[in-house]
Amino acid sequence: MKTIYGIITHTLFALTLTLSQAATASAEDPKNNAEISEAVKLYSQALPLEMDSPKKAELLDQSAAILKKVIANNPKSLEAHRKLMGVYVLKQDYSNGIRTMQDAITLSPEDPKLFISLAFLYEHSGALEYAMAMLDQALTLDPKQQLAMEYKVAIQKKIDALNMEDAHNGKSVMGANHGQLTGEAAHPPNSAKP
Structure with a gap:
């Protein structure tokens, strides 16, 4: 990985x-x-x-x-x-990075690399579900985008590992990380809502 x-x-x-x-x-x-x-x-x-x-x-x-x-x-x-x-x-500074990439995506909504970059920022912010949604969007734009496919597998493994670790607490990584970001950075751009 x-x-x-x-x-x-x-x-x-x-x-x-x-x-x-x-x-x-x-x-x-x-x-x-x-x-x-x-x-x-x-x-x-x-x-x-x-x-x-x-x-x-x-x-x-x-x-x-x-x-x-x-x-x-x-x-x-x-x-x-x-x-x-x-x-x-x-x-x-992932929150500001997220806002910047959201703005970039509004300028070039057909660029899968921007969505991959946004996935990276969401992952490092702990918002794994948004990272997955951004990778899905990148793959919608370019179904053969190898980096997005490999990164999606890596994020899924991370989610699975964290879910197994938190299983005894009854928590889900997908649900637990949802509220970790605040403000605008917590929401992907309109074109890419999960």
């Missing part, structure tokens, strides 16, 4: 760090491109630092501030949303 998580994590970071110059150039203005590139540079500098490093937190906060500014000026910047989600993943 560690292999699938390694692949998913690597894929998320690749999506986050990869700045598709052709796609970005056509969708973004040059000022946004420069700001997004600066945010990615800060993110890259933070990546190898220790999790509790004050410098890492500072770099990620700077990166997030730049990306939020880009989004405020251009709410349809899918690239800025993707990069901001990556910053939140590195900060382990």
Whole structure:
């Protein structure tokens, strides 16, 4: 199971760090491109630092501030949303990451990779049922999406293991984790309600 998580994590970071110059150039203005590139540079500098490093937190906060500014000026910047989600993943700020991915999905509702990224965020927030729903949505969009299929198996195994562990308490992971998130982040986007 560690292999699938390694692949998913690597894929998320690749999506986050990869700045598709052709796609970005056509969708973004040059000022946004420069700001997004600066945010990615800060993110890259933070990546190898220790999790509790004050410098890492500072770099990620700077990166997030730049990306939020880009989004405020251009709410349809899918690239800025993707990069901001990556910053939140590195900060382990899953609630804000979820909101960011929900916004990204409204911009590109046919992109199964966005739903896989949202599944990752829900899983790390403890909302396994929402993670499964997002993977189902990714597979609805692309039934041959191998990463979504493998990730769904891994999440199901996690749910089964947690249900077995909690069986003596009469709890279900699907029900127990439902209320762990609060606010908007607790609800998937309208196009993907479980």
